[in-house]
Amino acid sequence: MNNLTLEDIARNCGVSRSTVSRVINNHPNVSEKVRKRVEKEIKNTGFRPHAAARALVSQRSWTIGLVLPRSVQSFFTDPYYPRLIQGIAQGCNQKKYTLGLYLLTDAEDEEEIFPRISRSGSLDGVLFQSDQMGDQLIGKLAQSGIPMVIIGRPFQNEKLSYIDIDNVSAAKSAVDYLVDLGYKRIGTITGPLNTSVGVDRKIGYIQGLEGRGIRIEEKLIVEGDFTEEKGYEGMIKLLPAKPDAVFSASDRMAFGAIRALHDKGLRVPEDVALVGFDDLPVTNPVNPPLTTVRQPVYEFGIKAVEFLDDLITTGTTPPRRIIMGTEIVTRESCGARLKKIETQAK
Amino acid sequence: MNNLTLEDIARNCGVSRSTVSRVINNHPNVSEKVRKRVEKEIKNTGFRPHAAARALVSQRSWTIGLVLPRSVQSFFTDPYYPRLIQGIAQGCNQKKYTLGLYLLTDAEDEEEIFPRISRSGSLDGVLFQSDQMGDQLIGKLAQSGIPMVIIGRPFQNEKLSYIDIDNVSAAKSAVDYLVDLGYKRIGTITGPLNTSVGVDRKIGYIQGLEGRGIRIEEKLIVEGDFTEEKGYEGMIKLLPAKPDAVFSASDRMAFGAIRALHDKGLRVPEDVALVGFDDLPVTNPVNPPLTTVRQPVYEFGIKAVEFLDDLITTGTTPPRRIIMGTEIVTRESCGARLKKIETQAK
């Protein structure tokens, strides 16, 4: 039990509360002798300053919140979020923040949780996972004036600071890669088209083809939702259009697609080549290893915390944005029809 | 921006600070007239009491911590943890707690994070994922006197409150089920044997066989680590021993095992039957659907929070424990060699 206060330590050391405070906060003007004495006493007693008292007077809780809105139901099924949280947690450890997790599970939560999240002394800042449903809450939070970084591009409100990857050009680079390899009939299994991620990667696909003078065929585009199951279904739907390569907007859909191809007796990459998106660590090995667009999810989380910390420290306006780079990770699911390929995604 | 204080609201309403405080905290002795007036003012101004000030005077932060020690590296790859966190988050929402997430990534973290977790006004209580490496930290935390619930049975320290399932009897029930179905040569792919979960399920497997008078064969036991990959390998290793059924200590290992059997041209359940453990939601459909021991991970999380809340409210001693029930979910990976089967796990 830690019922000690600064005052107790001070008394035991024969100094004042202020001096002990200075020692704890590493203020320069404390004589070496006194500092040693106080530090020893703190160590002996296991004293730790009371967080709430500190937060009250310094108006800094050293806690940031991570809000995952209700519509992110895929939380426990998509490896993206755990990985992101890992990165954020790492970022918090580095910057000495505590991470508050706000998983909104139903509509009530969003109402009730608002006062807990908005500026009221409990959070120094908020990381908010972008999402079409959550945008309203984002607006309210922004009004409360709390420093906030949106993870992923927000939908309407462009006056917010956010961190994202450039989904359009990342997808475009994947398609370019396929074109460079000589593939002619390139299909895509998109993400959910009610998300900016899904839409952007589709746009990138289209731009990629158009940029190389290849005509877009509706038959070569099917909508998915990032899950393995939809990847399987999508591939089956795509087959009649006879693609020789497919850009899948997520790795998990690509895994499903590979399974579908196997079930139909088709080979990867000989019959159909495949490029995925994510490059998250997986446990179940895929055959063949998937060529994919790597997005640095972990680093993304760390960066998001650094960004938010910056906002907290130096102020919120004007809104800023950070775009993280992606890169193509070449493995075996695309073969190598041409000898020489330069690829680079930015 | 919320710079308002109780005092401001009080002044605007022509009442005292105390009265506003009473309104906010739903104290009974406030006249209806005044209460209405104050509530209106609070609503209009969007006033929210300062969390730190509240926490300071009431010695209650309404925040609990969830600590996942370093050795839980599988955090981002095992669906168990996201699901658990979902349950815990839900429990927190219900009980009006904020959830602080402490993901320890390296040894330093464990040192540095201790003062932030231990009793120092920032956390009302702690949920700690049990784990052989983390036990030392658990001990230190317990000494700090902070209310704590261990998730899963702790290793050494039996004087702590914990919540768990009965892994031994759950595993035993799975084996019983296989025996009832008429299988004779039942193998197992265990969890990692440096965890209590892994060991307990293995013990349950052994007890199940011995209870039915079946001899244990070392060749029918291989160690896994809960991952799909190890499940695959494990199945391959098991094959020379000619099992007609296998109890896998996790679903994911069972998926790997099914893949291995398919690759070897064997059918499930005709050639080898399979029982898994977990029954977490999965996205990639397995063929055949897996019969498994369901553990209520989500409910587990909710219960853990309720338990901790109880400890916080009514005191930590004596240590208590909660054991959650499991049940066998019958699907198609075991066939049904006998017509009549009663199964029940408790």
Place this chain on the structure above:
DNA sequence: ATAAAAATTGGAAGCGCTCCCAATTTTGGA
């Protein structure tokens, strides 16, 4: 109508800390 009881309200103390400012001690140059 009046006194006693009950309900409501306000004032003040204090939770444990930081930080300003003034008091004290130490240091260094003449």
Place this chain on the structure above:
DNA sequence: TCCAAAATTGGGAGCGCTTCCAATTTTTAT
């Protein structure tokens, strides 16, 4: 050695809230 400047230290105010207690108002019983 002495005095000004610099370094160190202590005291006090106050962060925004809850809660105790006393003061005031309202209600009830007589």
